Amino acid sequence: MPVVNRVPCTGSATQIGIVHLGLGAFNRAHQAVYLQRHLNRHGTSDWGLCSANLRSNHTLVEQLREQDGRYHVAEYRDREQLTLREIGVLREALYAGEGGHELEQLLERMAAPQTRIVTLTVTEKGYCLSPSSGQLRRDDPTIAHDIAHPQTPRSAPGIVLEALRRRRAAGTPAFTVLCCDNMPDNGQRTRQAVSALAALQDPGLAQWVEQQVAFPSCMVDRIVPAMDEESFRRLEQLDCHDRAAVVSESFSQWVVEDHFPLGRPDWEMEGVQMVDDVRPFETMKLRMLNGSHSLLAYVGLLAGHELVFEAVNDGRLARLIERYMAEEAVPTLHMPAGIDLMKYAVDLQARFANDSLQHRLRQIAMDGSQKLPQRWLLGAQQLLDQGRGIDCTALGIAAWIHYCTQPLPGRPAHGVDDPLNATFADLAGRFDGASRVDAFLDLDEIFPPALSARPAFRDAVHRAYSALARDGVDDLLQTVATPN
Helix, strand or coil: CCEEEEECCCCEECCEEEEEECCCHHHHHCHHHHHHHHHHHHCEECCEEEEEECCCCCHHHHHHHHCCCCEEEEEEEECCEEEEEEECCEEEEEECCCCCCCHHHHHHHHHCCCCCEEEECCCHHHHCECCCCCCECCCCHHHHHHHHCCCCCCCHHHHHHHHHHHHHHHCCCCCEEEECCCCCCHHHHHHHHHHHHHHHHCHHHHHHHHHHCCCCCEEEECCCCCCCHHHHHHHHCCCCCCCCCEEEECCCEEEEECCCCCCCCCHHHHCCEEECCCHHHHHHHHHHHHHHHHHHHHHHHHCCCCEHHHHHCCHHHHHHHHHHHHHHHHHHCCCCCCCCHHHHHHHHHHHHCCCCCCCEHHHHHCCHHHHHHHHHHHHHHHHHHCCCCCHHHHHHHHHHHHHHHCCCCCCCCCCCCCCCHHHHHHHHHHCCHHHHHHHHHCCCCCCCHHHHCCHHHHHHHHHHHHHHHHHHHHHHHHHHCCCC
């Protein structure tokens, strides 16, 4: 049994000051933890939290209500040591997804003057932006609905916009919108989604949003696997019988652009880095941590692994990640003084090897069409501009195409969890071999034409895909995993 450090909730939030969209495991194990530490330190706070689930089912919301909003976060340093933290800062949980009846309650909460910050973790696809161009996808069903029915929105941008419209009508100052999802310039991308939707609904509202609403960017970093029955069983052995609990690693980082016109908690006292420009940090995390994670996911699944720690303990995959970070991620980054990227790379390998997390590769493999542009493709453009190779990235893309179109070795066909899964199935049925690669690289919703048109890029992906088909992942890893 591990040594457990139990940290109870010792404060009381007097009112709700922050509304969060996306009541998932990550927010409960990251941003809510910082708010809880703030509450414990002060004893009382007017930065209580309301969180809304926008999709899936309402089971989690009901569980949290039964527990008066309280739940636990198990922060594993390793199998021998963990901190079990009680979270009590959540004052209200709502379900505003399809079939839910609490959308109006959520909008009223967001429009209330006491709400000064709205945060989001709705995943990359939740902003309804084209992954390659960053433009609002007007053909997205939720966006089409929100254009026609703005007062009963279904999308996250639509919900934010309707709440802002109500505040404008009431003469209430705009809340700050803080995106906490893994996207480059995530504040600007959130602004683009909300402003573009506003322009389609009401040009006057769009102008007000541009002038009055702050959209700071931030970088979030904590590994939070999806909960499964084994995770709950392990917690029950620690006398934690909490179906709303979350498991995470002990490491946590939050870097936030400091622009909050209506105020904010003194997060810096809890270790949050409040900065003028978050872009170097978010790019570092996207390309090194997230890029490595995606590489481990697609190549690791082809190599027969199911969990991150299993994949990174495969020496060939460990060397592949080392080469990717040293040769294809670090050369694209420009960090402030004092940031040691090679130390960060070593630390990432150690975090990936934490076998207490049971982080599934399939969880990381989800929504690849939304993740690849910021994790790999923007960096690949820079590398090619510098005359550098992209062998590791090309292998990752080839493995992703394989994952989207073919059964994994020795296992039956699997469902591809991706907004473009129907497109992938259509391409798999109509093309094979080199023509399949071309068909995927021609998907301009994923691959920017400026990149996909480059012969060096296409040739590298074709070589990797051909080698996978001809030699298999084991032989290919022996070549690509060797540093130049």
